[in-house]
Amino acid sequence: MEAKLELVMESMLRRPNVTGIMFTDEKGLCVGTKDGKTPTMIQFDSDSEQLLIKQRCNLTGTVMKTRSEEPVV
DSSP, rough: OHHHHHHHHHHTTTSSSSOOOEOOOOSEEEEEEESSSSOOOEEEOOEEEEEEEETTEEEEEEEEEEEOSOOOH
């Protein structure tokens, strides 16, 4: 499986405007990544919730919260 996943990630990374890829298993554990640039924070927004992902050193933190009117920093 690892070799196939590696091929998929390499193929996806060659596509225009793709700068990074991450695959996780059903528990949310990372099973593969490839990137050209590492963002300092990733933020996903829906009408009711926010998901924030930030990496520092060798740790990655994820915060899920209900949406508020306050800007997220």
